[in-house]
Amino acid sequence: MTNLELQMMNFKDIKSKKLVLSCLFVLLSWFSFSQVKASIDSISIKIGAQVTYKIEVDTDTTALVVFPEGQTFSPLEMIESYTIDTTKKDDRYNLIKKYGLTQFDSGAYTIPKQKVLIGAKEFYTDSLKVEIRQVVVDTTKQGLYDIKPIIEVNKSAGNWWKYALLILLIVVLVGFLLWWFIWRVKPLTKEEEIALLPPYDRAKLALKQLDESNYLQNENLKGYYSDLTFIIRKYLDEKVYDRALESTTDELISRLNLLKDGNQIELSKEDIRNIETILKRADLVKFAKGTPDVALAEIDRNTVDIEIDHVKEALPEPTEEEKLLDKQYKEEQERKQKTKKVVLTVGILAFLLIATLVGFGYKYGFGYLKDTILGHESKELLEGEWVTSAYGFPPIIITTPKVLKRIEIPIAQNQENQPKSSSFAYGTMLDVFNVTVNTTQFQSQPQGSESPEIDLAELSEKGIQGMEAQGAKNIIALKDKFETPNGAEGLKSYGTMDIPSLGSDKLRPAKFNFLLFTAENVLQQIIIISPEDDAYADEMVERILNSIELNPKTN
Structure with a gap:
């Protein structure tokens, strides 16, 4: 074997060992x-x-x-x-x-x-x-007892008191704000208190305030004479001549002389001359930069004080008619003020009410708002306290807006062997909303014989024929399989029809749901009739259908 082959074999051996060690390390670390x-x-x-x-x-x-x-x-x-x-x-x-x-x-x-x-x-x-x-019950040891009677249960108070308390707080708050800003008798400011004084008292008070000013100490004679002449002119404007404030000195003196000559005011010529002298001196000070002595200014002030007293004495006493007119004027002013407050209050309340209605209508829909205010039978059923209960045997567990009441089915003579039925219902086909639950038990067949087969489609047709016999017209029906939330299967017939109105021959459109379930020797039926074009009723029907529970092993 060559050196190259030996090196290749060593390399592969080292690589294999490294791979094994790496896998082992990963597994150990894992x-x-x-x-x-x-x-x-x-x-x-x-x-x-x-x-x-x-x-x-x-x-x-x-x-x-x-x-x-x-x-x-x-x-x-x-x-x-x-x-x-x-x-x-x-x-x-x-x-x-x-x-x-x-x-x-x-x-x-x-x-x-x-x-x-x-x-x-x-x-x-x-x-x-x-x-x-399963929890096994030994019926040989467990005794059987009669059905317990119906027991009245006090209805729970619910949360209505919270909403009532909230509404009460809002009403109290709105009432307080209206009283505080509109109806409350507000304390008068100093200026308002002075304005309510009679003209004579206001003139005297103005002179006193002029004495407390710093015009003379600062030798501000222009400001002093401006206030002094305004006091006498204002008093004359209110009690003698209603244009005294806007008239020139000559025009005012001319008017006083005319009133004296016409015996409308008992003022002496000396009094008129004193008033004229003071007004003209004030004109010189204000417009011609006249500079009288401070002592003369104080004398003019005292003269104005005296002349105000003389003018008051010269004025005729008001007649009873004038007093009555003055009283009526004051009452009219108070009435106008009260009317203004009432209109303002009603306007604010109307605005708040409309704004509240618009807000609720925008959020929940104006149709819902109208039904809430005016009332709607289907809506009241939908939002009421629903009841879940079991009816018949085998039991049909169903949730309905009202408790279903048992309907007694008379047994004809010599027909004791007929199927046993138990029915429970709320309302009738003629009412706004109707729910009927029926359970039929057939007689058991002798041993060895077959139980007759129950054809749900055929029974559905007979049920529709029964509704026609009660006055229903123009029935349009569809059929479909139906499965309860817990898995029980049955047949559902549903559609529209026209039914008579209670106390009238007129027909009204309605919807129906006809459910059939079968088990061994048992037939169970659920019928729901509701108004057409009624969203609340459609929601009720959907809720009822989703609540149905049967034993799936027997269906």
């Missing part, structure tokens, strides 16, 4: 990294009992472990997830996660593999089998 085990505390439990499913993980302290969450144990149902039990040993963690599982149907089930994340790697547990056993 198993040394973590280990996942799953177990259950029992492989056989009764219906509704709990089995504890345990996942145990042995891993490095630096690894992040994520256990299964949610309903990943189907067909078993997780009813409780326990906290993780952690035990540390050296540089490793032992994590134990437990789950409580159950199942309400008997049979043999397999708990599927569960995924556990450790770091970035996925690990799967083994699938486990568990048996769910």
Whole structure:
């Protein structure tokens, strides 16, 4: 063998060894990294009992472990997830996660593999089998008892009081805001209190405030005379001549002389001359930059004070008619103010009401809002307290808006061997909404003879003929297979028809659903009649159909 061949063989041998060592290293690192085990505390439990499913993980302290969450144990149902039990040993963690599982149907089930994340790697547990056993009742030892009577149960209060409290709080808040901003008698400001004083008292108060000013100390004679003449002019404007503020000095003095000559005011010529002197001196100060002495300004102030008293004395006393007119004026002003408040309050309440209705209508639909305010029988049934109950034997479990009442079916004479039927219903075909549940038990056939076969399609046709006999017209029916949520199979006939209205000969459109189920010597029927073009009724029918439960092993 040549040297080259020997070197090639050594190279292959070394390469094979490296490959084996690499695989061994990976496997060792895999198993040394973590280990996942799953177990259950029992492989056989009764219906509704709990089995504890345990996942145990042995891993490095630096690894992040994520256990299964949610309903990943189907067909078993997780009813409780326990906290993780952690035990540390050296540089490793032992994590134990437990789950409580159950199942309400008997049979043999397999708990599927569960995924556990450790770091970035996925690990799967083994699938486990568990048996769910039926609870066997020994009827030879367990006595039979009569059906218990109906017991009245107090209806739960529900959450209506929360909504009532919320509405009350909103009404109180709106009422408080309206009172605070509109109806509350607000405290008067200083300016408002002064404005309510009679003209004479306001003039006197203005003179007092002028004395407290700093015009004369600062030798601001222009400002002083401007305020002084405004006081006398304002008083004359309110009590003597209603254009005194906008008139020139000559125009105002001329008007005072005319009033005196016309005996409309008993003011002396000296009083008019004093007023004229002060007004003209004020004009010189304001417009011609006149500079009288401060002492003269104080004398003019006192003169104005005296002349205001003289004008008041010169004014004639108001007659009873004038007093009545003044009183009526004040009452009219108060009435206008009150009317303004009422209109404002009504407007705000109307705006809030309309805004609320528009908001609810935009969110829930204006049709729903109208039905809520004006009332709708189907809507009230849909939003009422529904009842789930079992009717007949074998039982038909169904959820309805009202409890179905038993209908007594008379037994004809000499027909004791006829099939036994039990019927329960809410309403009739003539009502807005009707639900009927019927169970018929046929007589058992003698041993060795075959039980007659029940043709559901034929019975469905007879049921439709029965609705025609009660006055239904224009029936359009379709047939289809129907399966309840728990797996019972039957036949469903559904469609539209016209039925008589209660107390009237007029026909109204309606929908019907006619369900038939059969078992050995048993026929079960469910009839639902509802108005057409009624979204609430359609929702009720859908809810009822989805609630039906029968024993699938007998259907």
